[in-house]
Amino acid sequence: MAQVSSIADEQPPNPLSTTKSILLRISRFNPEFDDSNKFMEFTVSYEKWTTVLEAILDVKKHHDHSVAVRYSCRQATCGSCGMLINGKPRLACFTKISELDSDVVTVEPMNNFPVIRDLTVRFEKLFNTHQKIKPYLIRDDTELESDEREFLQSPQEVEQYIQFANCIKCGLCNSACPTMATDSSFVGPQALAQAYRYVADSRDKGKDTRLNIIDESHGIWRCHFAGSCSQVCPKGVDPAMGIQFLRGYLLGFRS
Amino acid sequence: MKESTIMKIHYGTALASVGLVAVHILMRLTTGFSDSLSYENVLANYRSVPYVIMLELILILLAVHGFNGLRVILLELKQGRVYEKAVSYGVVIGMIALIGYGSRTIIMTNMGMV
Numbered sequence: 001m002a003q004v005s006s007i008a009d010e011q012p013p014n015p016l017s018t019t020k021s022i023l024l025r026i027s028r029f030n031p032e033f034d035d036s037n038k039f040m041e042f043t044v045s046y047e048k049w050t051t052v053l054e055a056i057l058d059v060k061k062h063h064d065h066s067v068a069v070r071y072s073c074r075q076a077t078c079g080s081c082g083m084l085i086n087g088k089p090r091l092a093c094f095t096k097i098s099e100l101d102s103d104v105v106t107v108e109p110m111n112n113f114p115v116i117r118d119l120t121v122r123f124e125k126l127f128n129t130h131q132k133i134k135p136y137l138i139r140d141d142t143e144l145e146s147d148e149r150e151f152l153q154s155p156q157e158v159e160q161y162i163q164f165a166n167c168i169k170c171g172l173c174n175s176a177c178p179t180m181a182t183d184s185s186f187v188g189p190q191a192l193a194q195a196y197r198y199v200a201d202s203r204d205k206g207k208d209t210r211l212n213i214i215d216e217s218h219g220i221w222r223c224h225f226a227g228s229c230s231q232v233c234p235k236g237v238d239p240a241m242g243i244q245f246l247r248g249y250l251l252g253f254r255s
Numbered sequence: 256m257k258e259s260t261i262m263k264i265h266y267g268t269a270l271a272s273v274g275l276v277a278v279h280i281l282m283r284l285t286t287g288f289s290d291s292l293s294y295e296n297v298l299a300n301y302r303s304v305p306y307v308i309m310l311e312l313i314l315i316l317l318a319v320h321g322f323n324g325l326r327v328i329l330l331e332l333k334q335g336r337v338y339e340k341a342v343s344y345g346v347v348i349g350m351i352a353l354i355g356y357g358s359r360t361i362i363m364t365n366m367g368m369v
Contacts, residue, residue, distance in 0.1 A: 183331045215259045217330060217339065250259040251266075 021045045022097055024055050026067055027108040030117050037115075039106070040064065046097045052105060053081050053092035056119070068118035076234055079170030083119050084108040089172040089232045110175035126171050129191040133213055135198065138206025157202040164197035164242055166235040173229035173239050185218035189229035189239035192220055196242035199249065211249055220246055261323060268320040275313045282306070301364040314357040322350040 024044045029037035042063050044055045053071055060067050069092070071081040076094040085095050086106055097105060113121035173189040180186050195214050199207045214220045220243060229239040248254035283291050290296055300306050326346040330339060363369050 179331065183334065185334045186331075215257055217258055218334070219258060221258050221262050222327070222331060251263065 019045050019047060022055070022102070023104045024059060025104060025106040026056065026059065026118065027106075028067070028118055029109070029115055031115060037108070040067075048096070048098045050097050051093050052085055052090075052095045052097060052100075052107060055097060055105070056092060056107065068116070068120045070120045077168060079168035082110050082121075082170040082172045082175065084110060084175070089175040091170060091172070091234045094234050110171060112175050112177065112180040113171060121171070123169075123171060126169065126174060126188070126190060129187050130169060130194060132187070133191050133195040133198075133210055134206060135194050137198065137201065137204045138209060139203070140205065151203040153202055160202070161197045161200040163237055164193050164200070167194060167197070167237050168235055170234065172232045172234065173237075176228040176232040178226050178228065179222050179224055183218060183222055186222050187214060187219050189223070189243065192223070192246060193229075193237055193239035193242040196246050199246065207249070211246070214246065215250055220250070265320060265323050268316040268323075272313065272316040272320060275309055275316065278309065279313060298364060298369065301361055307361050307365075311358060311361060315354055318350045318353045318357075322346040322353075325349075 021043050024042045025039045026042070027037045028034075028040050042059045044058055046055060051074075053069075053074065056067065056069050057071075060069070069081065069083075071093060072078040073080070074093045076091050079091070081092040082089060083092055084090075084107065085092065086100055086102060086104075089110055092107070107119060109115045109119050109121050113123070113126075115121055167190065169190065171190065173193070174180050177186075177189050180188055192214060195210045198204045199210055223240075223243050225240060225244070227240045230237070230241065233239065245254065286296065300310075323346065326342055329342045329346075
């Protein structure tokens, strides 16, 4: 028994482990009590594979459990943990500290969203604009009335929209958009990219309806093509390209 | 008017302005700089029907393009139903006023009032 115990107590050094530490600066703000945000600093140790979300959760576990952060899947699928990391909108679960190449990591809530508390923001407007562009296939017929059981598409037809179907509604594109920073009524790159996703889908018959929705004074024409939305998307969606294609439809270059 | 129609006009006026202003500059280059701006030469330009039509077109194109650009900037600056209506009507009034004032010079010259 004693022998088993001594074996269990042994902690062989992990040859992969190269523990370092960083200064994690977390923006703290509660709109009910605070006039402006302030930063709290924590020293956090990390490994090569440690993500920013894991570092924040480490702070919650060992230093301050009151830090407000939204997260769920931890694998860049749910789109919950978007935040500004060293000034750039990113997913905390998809950003490794070692990739940031900095001894100081600053996390703040996303721009262009109302803050609920600390790193958590309200998504109502994002979801409302997403819903506004009718993010579903519009058809007069249904597959139940048709002889075929599914609407077949060629690989070329799928290629037209498939990258836009990868959107996880994390809001990073809206956070990076300079137009959204000044125009609170702007529909935003997320909704516009999703409008294109359905307009470009060969199964969809709601093109005119969607184009009418985005063709208004705070719609598609307010995009300045800064391209920051495409730069920050963690899923490789290119909203700026989708917006230009939509403009092509409205200007008569595409049909 | 639909925003896409307004933006088609916006882009169209920009392209047409570039073409016509290029012609205008080339016409200025046919004479020396000081001659080009001499009183008699300017009056002669205003009395030449094809040239005066081109000047009037440049005035209209730039007024439409410029004031619509101003409308877009103001709409992005601030939002609100009353404010946006005021901006839209304001730029149309400004556009008409500028075209009216520019046209007045041409009309006065051709009526012998200058």
